Amino acid sequence: MGSRIVATGRATPRTRVTNHELARRMDTTDEWVRTRTGIEQRYVMSSGESLVDIAAEASRTALQRAGVAASQLDAIVVGTVSSDFGFPSFACQLQHRLGLDTIPAFDVAAACSGFVYALSVADSTMRAGDYERLLVVGADALSTMVDWNDRSTAVLFGDGAGAVVMVREPSDRGVLGSLLRSSGAYWDLLYVRNRGVRTTIDAEARRVNEDAIRMKGPELFKIAVRSMEDISRKVAERAAVPLEEIALIVPHQANLRIINAVAERLGLGADKVFTNVNRYGNTSAASVPIALDEAVEARRIHDNDLIMLNACGGGLTWGANLIRW
Numbered sequence: 001m002g003s004r005i006v007a008t009g010r011a012t013p014r015t016r017v018t019n020h021e022l023a024r025r026m027d028t029t030d031e032w033v034r035t036r037t038g039i040e041q042r043y044v045m046s047s048g049e050s051l052v053d054i055a056a057e058a059s060r061t062a063l064q065r066a067g068v069a070a071s072q073l074d075a076i077v078v079g080t081v082s083s084d085f086g087f088p089s090f091a092c093q094l095q096h097r098l099g100l101d102t103i104p105a106f107d108v109a110a111a112c113s114g115f116v117y118a119l120s121v122a123d124s125t126m127r128a129g130d131y132e133r134l135l136v137v138g139a140d141a142l143s144t145m146v147d148w149n150d151r152s153t154a155v156l157f158g159d160g161a162g163a164v165v166m167v168r169e170p171s172d173r174g175v176l177g178s179l180l181r182s183s184g185a186y187w188d189l190l191y192v193r194n195r196g197v198r199t200t201i202d203a204e205a206r207r208v209n210e211d212a213i214r215m216k217g218p219e220l221f222k223i224a225v226r227s228m229e230d231i232s233r234k235v236a237e238r239a240a241v242p243l244e245e246i247a248l249i250v251p252h253q254a255n256l257r258i259i260n261a262v263a264e265r266l267g268l269g270a271d272k273v274f275t276n277v278n279r280y281g282n283t284s285a286a287s288v289p290i291a292l293d294e295a296v297e298a299r300r301i302h303d304n305d306l307i308m309l310n311a312c313g314g315g316l317t318w319g320a321n322l323i324r325w
């Protein structure tokens with residue numbers, strides 16, 4: 001008995017910001033951002049917008065495509081580090097926004113690996129026989145945590161949410177396995193001290209730098225490549241799946257150069273890797289489910305294909321899921 005993703009959905013804030021627009025606000029260029037990261041534009045939160053609303057929109061799309069009523073859900077798991085509150089959790093707010101009550105709803109905080117972690121947790125609980133239908137969401141708004149005067153981080157992040165509906169079923173299809181890793185020793189490669197202090201791009205008040213996201217980019221770059229290669233090999237090995245049988249990798253979209261380096265090390269051609277970092281930037285826990293939704297929509301994923309999701313982010317955390325679609 002395993003768990004299978006039966007539908008996906010995504011949503012973003014309204015405001016689209018191009019590299020050219022950022023170049024008018026800070027000392028950067030479209031050329032630098034495009035060549036160093038692959039990013040051309042991103043969607044960012046404006047004041048008055050709610051990430052919970054955006055996650056609810058992505059969730060409703062996935063539920064509708066799955067033919068599952070929200071009232072049929074047994075639990076909600078959200079990968080996020082962007083709750084407006086220290087508590088309650090983002091998942092509890094989303095549960096209420098979807099008009100639900102009493103079903104368990106909880107967050108998994110693993111930064112950019114949040115969705116890969118949440119999917120693994122969801123799959124385990126379904127295998128244990130606890131739940132029949134689950135909503136798994138990745139939602140983040142890291143643009144609200146950057147210092148818009150710090151070009152080394154402000155150009156990288158975008159906001160959004162992706163959602164999947166999972167059902168428990170006796171089938172060879174579904175999640176074949178997941179592997180998760182973390183290393184707290186590297187906590188200071190990417191962190192934000194006070195997530196309660198939030199500002200959107202259009203806010204008058206500027207964030208003070210001590211409260212903004214801090215990142216040691218080049219060091220993180222090298223570890224991201226190594227760890228995503230390693231975890232991808234291990235999750236495939238454990239499922240006895242040769243890497244060449246993977247039809248598509250849907251990786252965390254932090255940087256096109258990281259994605260390409262991981263694919264090259266795994267010996268997989270560009271046709272086997274889905275990328276959309278050019279249009280979204282790094283949406284943290286939302287990046288994998290947004291990319292998965294677009295890959296499904298673009299018919300890059302077919303029934304019975306072997307699909308791998310992988311990610312690395314603050315924590316450090318990293319992980320991979322192997323799925324027979």
Ligand code: UT7
Nearest residue numbers: 028029032112151152155217218220221224254255312313
């Ligand atoms: O999602 C979690 C995982 N996240 C990651 O894995 C991110 C990993 N790291 C990266 O993606 C890259 O390290 C960055 C995109 C963050 C930075 O790229 P880089 O090629 O490692 O650049 P760098 O930090 O070594 O900076 C190179 C130069 C520096 O100038 P000097 O010292 O060589 O004169 C920076 O000041 O580029 C400069 N720079 C910029 N220039 C224009 C840094 N940011 C910018 C910018 N525009 N936005």
